[in-house]
Amino acid sequence: MSTRPLAPGELDEWLTATAAAVGKRAYDVAHRLIRMPASASSVHTALGGRTVHAFRESTTYALILLETGAADEAAGILDRVLDGQDLDLVSDTYGIWPYYLEEPLARMARPDTNWADFIGQELVLIMIRHAAALPDQLRQRLRTAIAAAAEAVVRRNVPMSYTNIASKGTFVTLGAGQVLGDPELTRYGRERIERLAATVHDTGSFAEYNSPTYWLVTCTAMSAISQYITDQRSATIAAELVDRLWRHLVQRWHLPSGQLSGPMSRAYRDDLGEEPHLLAHLAKAVGGQPPFDSALERVGDSPAALGLIHTAILGPDAPADVVRQLVTAAPPTMRRELFSRDRVGSTWLHAKNTLGTINFADCWFQRRNLLGYWGANDAWRHPPRSVRLRVVKDDVDFVSAIFSAVQEGPHALWHVGFASPGGDHHVHRNVIPSGEPVPMRSLRVLFEIRGVTDPVIRVNGAPGNSFTLHDQVTVSDDGSTVSIIPAGGSWNGSPPAGRITAGANGVLTVEVELFSAPEPQPIDLSSLDSAYVGGAFSLLPNGETAASPSVSMHAAGNQARWSWTPDAHLELTGRTTVGTVEEHGDTHTATIDRQPPAIPPPTK
Template structure:
């Protein structure tokens, strides 16, 4: 953080907002329960989170106010006592998410908490160790080294972007500051491995994630701020350049949104915190929010976070941009992963080439100008109202036109890719493919006509054309426009009724193909299909010429085979 007066004032305001959440008796923050839907078995109520409590404790110490120290040390003492310190335990060195839910109750425990909590304890010790009670400082340093052991034992690979970087920070900086050569050497090699992987791939594995690219920038900036090793500083500088180029190129300056596709996202519209981060990192050279809406992050303090000057114009200039290419080169013979993004002054559209439909993915995502506001259009596959992770997307895009298919895997997950495998058997009372519209919906109109759905905003038009649909021999499906409080769903309903099982291991065909076009004028693209026994070929010809082509297999299969059985083509006019 550039510690000028404005940002320091905003940080102090942010810290003040946390004070009412402190629970004196528990010596932790107390907050309403929330979760992404996995790891924890808790369902609601008030909880005492370990990670956020440590963030608060570090901020109390960073404030420099002596009256805050006692509270900070009370929190650190409590959280340190909650770490698993049994070296024979499989969860040695980590913490549970909540005081109310010990590690043994979690489903399963989250080993990332060694990284998250270890980092905050490390920052507290290296920034403010001189003010610690000696016994607490010794226990805190021991807890950090325990977390280092857990991080080293787990040894996350470079494809897990944010944790690969955060684990490198904890082990490298703890090794440097506490004189632990094994931790320092491991952390430096982990950073070097991540650096080599990213240079080889050309980008982060967690590609274009609004959540985790910000985390990556924070963590890389933390390393740059704290390390004394020149080798580490050189690698981090190049990695930060990669991160900032990705952010800047995808940012839509008019709509103030982060164009897709997103490998991981917890929300679809940018919140005030992310916009504040970008504004702050650009040194105040851009204005994304009025002062009264700024939301400052406590973890930014003391961290030299800045966007390189060469990328600042991307946040200001609303020109036409397009990018299509490889974002990952698997070493197991699998096809490369690809992504496409197009934007102009009125909208942006982004798609992946082939990905699972996990609720954190944004495989097809558009942002559309709607007067002074912005709407989003996000493709989902819902099983009983929640995203089905074993549905698989395939797509090809040119500018505002895309052909895409939804198919189903025989080895995927339910709500999560790994934590709840369904192995091809999906039980549901409702199964639908939804084009979800959210954000500003004023003036939105949806016209379901024969062979197409027209979606209109003032100034922007969209046309959705179903080209092919089969599910176990069935070819007729209902359409539904589902208006909710915050979103509108344009839904192709595959099933609605009593709960039943769909065993995709034995269903011979399950494939749905669509054409979607977005334009500021009337849409005159034409689409054609050529279905055969095992696959369907599609072609979309926009009004201005050129074409895009998509061929996919129609039979459910493993995720790897579904990714492999995609053929695409694109001709520009």
């Protein structure tokens, strides 16, 4: 890409042309479907890594072709896609599609019911924008497919806390009601968006908070409702939610590093430069102003870029004050937001760095419970300089680990305990029942530091690569210092060990190891006498230090209370013993200067 049209109309043309070129390269004429590698990380398919023909991406490509006037080719793809939908009314998978032609629903590891929402959205957009360009017989098939997808959405009726699917399914049902002239579907869709709005208004924020991927899914669905749905009540609510989504996003936008700061409920990457859809959406919102003009250089040629068509046909609708905040560096700011009834996010934004933490959450691989970036005037650096906390069992993120924190400015106290029953590597699947041993070779808390080129590593001020409790580990690079103090912890009575390692892809890891064995051992979490670790964390400009580097811990019964005064007086309480998630929540307390963190009231 040598040129980038930046005026709004030209940008839409560029986005459409880029998406069309990506689709053309991936299109298999013989199968009339997009050809691509199967997802290697999805729990729904057993085809990971193989080359396959994908139904969702093919439907998006059909929409792109219709936008560019290639209706005949689009019609051929749509006929092929519609063949893949389950239209058996008594089937558990009625109304949905498999991921791939090579793996029918009956052979999938776990059919993904979200495909009624994802593919249904594309079909509704096609019918609303391009029905007149399609043959009569295909239009009738599309009506049947949309009706089945909408029925699948209604049958499932997800909770409104499932933000992105709650939003996308609302567009599908409202769109189906409009396309089919079905007042019951319209009534359901209107009632559903009212429920979604009530869920959001309850706290003023989103249960799937600050998710680079699913923020865009939700915003796109709400924009589609506000722009294309004729039910005025639904369109008005959707426009209000779009406004709220933009204000939610900009609260953690860090212009110097070109990143969304933490915390995040659901993220797949730590580099916003690897989210081309979101970058394109932001670029359109700000009219191509720097640094977003150069951000478009990050748009790749993978099939994921097909989704650029949604930004092209759905205006971002960002409020003017949000646009200003996206392109204007702000003074140092501490922000807190109530995401849901028991989730509070804290984010420090500074000219040189940013740090975000969540007060309480599990450690699923999609969580970004402690996440920081640094680098002034360094937007879109790849990879960005970043630090992230993970808890891994046998090198895989461990859902049963429970994280808690309290943060003020660039300083935070953190605690990791463990839940039983609890998830293994997925929040809803692979649950480990209480009392059931699970094979375990290692259990570690990792602070992964990426993007550093020539770091200075110190343990208590001297070079070193190992540490113990109460030691201070510092990693300094490009004007900022990461400081980590593990101040207490135990695994069945044994203290954790610490080491600093340099791994593949330039990742520097500060590891706190709770358990290690040469071969996997059967571990019953619920039988352990103690299982926890905690301490202090800072992300500071070089030359700045915490006023009091020492962290105190007082353990009594099944609780540990951490206390630290880097600037403000921070206190955090967590469990020292394994308990249920609810028991961890009951134990958790956090104060700043002996008061609960002040949270701005939600904007209703």
